[in-house]
Amino acid sequence: MLTLNEVAAFYGKSQVLDGVSLDVGTGETVALLGRNGAGKSTLLKSVMGLVRRSGRITFDGHDLDRRSAFESARLGIAYVPEDRGIFGRLTVEQNLAISRRPGAQWSLDDVYDRFPRLAERRRNKGDRLSGGEQQMLAIARALLGAPRLVMLDEPTEGLAPVIVAQLADVLADLRQRGPSVLLVEQRLDLCLQLADRVYVLDSGRVVFDGTVQEFQDAPSIRDRHLALKTAGSTDSPHPD
Numbered sequence: 524m525l526t527l528n529e530v531a532a533f534y535g536k537s538q539v540l541d542g543v544s545l546d547v548g549t550g551e552t553v554a555l556l557g558r559n560g561a562g563k564s565t566l567l568k569s570v571m572g573l574v575r576r577s578g579r580i581t582f583d584g585h586d587l588d589r590r591s592a593f594e595s596a597r598l599g600i601a602y603v604p605e606d607r608g609i610f611g612r613l614t615v616e617q618n619l620a621i622s623r624r625p626g627a628q629w630s631l632d633d634v635y636d637r638f639p640r641l642a643e644r645r646r647n648k649g650d651r652l653s654g655g656e657q658q659m660l661a662i663a664r665a666l667l668g669a670p671r672l673v674m675l676d677e678p679t680e681g682l683a684p685v686i687v688a689q690l691a692d693v694l695a696d697l698r699q700r701g702p703s704v705l706l707v708e709q710r711l712d713l714c715l716q717l718a719d720r721v722y723v724l725d726s727g728r729v730v731f732d733g734t735v736q737e738f739q740d741a742p743s744i745r746d747r748h749l750a751l752k753t754a755g756s757t758d759s760p761h762p763d
């Protein structure tokens with residue numbers, strides 16, 4: 524479905540991804556792990572054409588190399604960035620209404636059912652929502668857009684455990700009924716519970732790819748590429 528072949532990405536002259544190859548199959552949930560600064564967000568931005576990149580990226584046989592974020596979205600890729608990208612001046616229901624596209628597997632009722640909090644707050648403006656509610660809204664918007672692949676950048680960052688648990692339920696649902704998911708997430712437990720396969724990035728390169736079981740059978744990968752870099756680094760688990 525999504526294939527990256529030897530992708531490099533750059534901010535100005537600085538190269539952040541180096542020869543990254545990765546694929547996400549139909550119906551799969553794939554987790555992308557790595558320390559802060561490893562290049563995970565940049566990889567998602569590369570797919571959407573938001574950074575300068577080289578190499579080959581295809582989605583369902585379409586070449587994404589020269590496409591804009593808008594065109595990638597039209598092909599069926601939903602991207603939920605770290606800052607969530609919701610419209611603060613619009614209400615919850617307006618945010619949802621403008622995201623709906625025909626053919627979505629998830630209806631408005633489905634998302635209100637899955638996120639009752641959004642139904643309760645449907646007339647509230649986006650910028651009046653809590654962080655957790657904004658994250659729910661961002662994911663709900665993505666699902667209503669009839670995506671075949673959803674890319675989520677650290678969806679649980681900074682959220683209370685009860686909200687994290689709700690999001691985990693939704694991600695488990697996605698794994699059952701689609702769409703496919705490419706998940707950047709710092710919570711290892713969540714990734715191992717929800718993903719079919721795992722990629723680990725370190726300094727812009729893929730240093731591991733395999734099934735969750737294979738990842739668990741290779742503790743050295745975790746120690747070498749996911750452990751804290753230095754005491755006091757920002758790699759510690761996110762605060763709730």
Ligand SMILES: Nc1ncnc2c1ncn2[C@@H]1O[C@H](COP(=O)(O)OP(=O)(O)OP(=O)(O)O)[C@@H](O)[C@H]1O
Pocket residue numbers: 534537539557558559560561562563564565566
């Ligand atoms: N807009 C930018 N301009 C220049 N350098 C950037 C920019 N965004 C990110 N970088 C650099 O690119 C590298 C990879 O950043 P990226 O955000 O992709 O990492 P990450 O693995 O997603 O980590 P994090 O969990 O901190 O978001 C880092 O060294 C970062 O400082």
